[in-house]
Amino acid sequence: MTKIETFRVPPRWLFLRVETSDGLVGWGEPVLEGRAATVEAAVHELAPQVMGSDASRIEDTWQRLTRSGFYRHGPVLNSAIAGYDQALWDIAGKRLGVPVHDLLGGAVRDRVRTYSWVGGDDPAGVREHIQARLDQGFTAVKMNASGALRHIDSPAAITDVVDRARAARETLGDSGDFALDFHGRVSPAMAHRLLPLLEELMPMWVEEPVVPELSAEHLPRLVERSSIPIATGERAFSRWDFKPLLEAGIAVAQPDISHAGGISETRRIAAMAETYGAGLAPHCPLGPIALASCLQVDLVSPNTVIQESSLGIHYNEGWDLLDYLVDTSPFDVREGHIDRLTGPGLGVEIDEAEVRKAAAHGHEWAxxxxxxxxxxLAEW
Incomplete structure (x- = not known):
């Protein structure tokens, strides 16, 4: 590796460009939402450890970036490492002229089911938003279950959550799916109250029913007492973070490939989840590099359930998922799925001119x- 550049691009992303001595270029997306500048600093702080090294030694690079520092892991460092890891896999695939999933053992499926967001941070207009997603070709959506909730909130607040879920089920019918993201906004007491009321509506899953710091104590009880699948993991940053979640009995693991050490570590988390009978649904409300990286892992993981996409998410104001691609067709959604990526490396071509132009604008998303x-203070 001979050259490293970072680009903070709207709406809230950070891209990493890595170049080799023979002119190959790989792209990564090392970002932590709301901490892009912090992760960018970490990327450059780690650069001396990778400059001049052999780009083909991906695992060695991952190990050195992860273990050579006395203080390890966590959201910032693992997000920075994720960007390097994605870029090196991109380079490896481009060098050999094959997609990354071929290097990971080959695809086990021809397409990956995907979902997008509806409703916003304080969800409203669910029926209309879901119909718009259906019209785009999606068959599944995810939405926040609520806005801010008090530790023990009113019957009216509980009714709002259930009514919103009912509206989603009625719009989607029995053949579509919706996931409810509690987003850590719900106290354990409210989670225990809400889950039984939502069971008849059969959400695909309930996500992050409690904040991560309460997971060890409360996730096992929630899993035992509800038939609704429990999903979590966007705030878990390594396989070691996932171990107690899987032992708690979660149904779906949701590593974020731009936070949890990149393709290399997410692939290991996926295999680890498989041993616990848990599905994989990578968290990805991010940009095109992160989504392409997720899809490469999805394609080789037998336990993949579905893949998140940020297309049209409420954060993408002015710039969206497809705006940094030369060719948007690899992310076309057909019958709720994205077809297997066949291009070399990550399978997408980044529009470098557009990236440089957007980076001049930058962002300060918080x-x-x-x-x-x-x-x-309320949990967001």
Missing amino acids: TPTWNHADGS
Whole structure:
């Protein structure tokens, strides 16, 4: 590796360009939403460890970036490492003229089911938004279950959550799917109250029913007491973070390929989840490089359930998933699926001129701060 560049591009992403001595270019997406500048600094801080090294030694690079520092893992470092890892797999595939999934053992499926978001942070207009997704070719969606909730909220707030889920089920019918993201906004007490009320509507899963720091104590109880599949993992950053979640009995593991160490570590998490009977549904409300990386892992993982896409998500104002691609067709959605990527490397061609132009604009996206009516901080 001879040259490394980062590009902070709207709406809230960070791209990494890695170039080799023989002119091959690989792309990665090392970003943590709301902490793009911090991860960008980490990418450049790690650069001396990779400059001049052999780009083909992907696992050795991953091990050195992960283990050579005394302080390891966590969202910032693992996101920075993820970008390098994605870029090196991209280079490896381009060098051999094959997609990354061929290097990972070959595809076990011809297409990957995908879903997109509806409803926004404080969800509204669910029926209309779902219909728009159906018209785009999706057969599954995900939405936040609620806005901010108090530790023990009112019957009206509970009814709003259930009514919103019912609207989703009625719009999708029995052949479509919706997932409810509790987003860590729901206290354990409210999660125990809500899950039984949602069972008859059969959501595909309930996501992050409690904040990660309460998972060890409460996830096993929630799993035992509800027939609704529990999904979580976007705030778990390594296979070691996933071990207690899988032991708790989650049904779906959701590593984020731009936070959890890239393609290499996400592939290991997927295999680990398989040994626990858990499915894989990578978290990806991000850009095209992250989505392409996810799809490469999805294609080789027998336990893949479905893949998240940020197309049209409420954060993508002004710029969207497809805007940085030379050819958008690899991400076409047909009958709720994206076909197997066949191009070399990650399978997509990044429009470098558009990336450089957008990076001049940049972004300063920050996680929203919410407050309850009494002024106290609310979980976003």
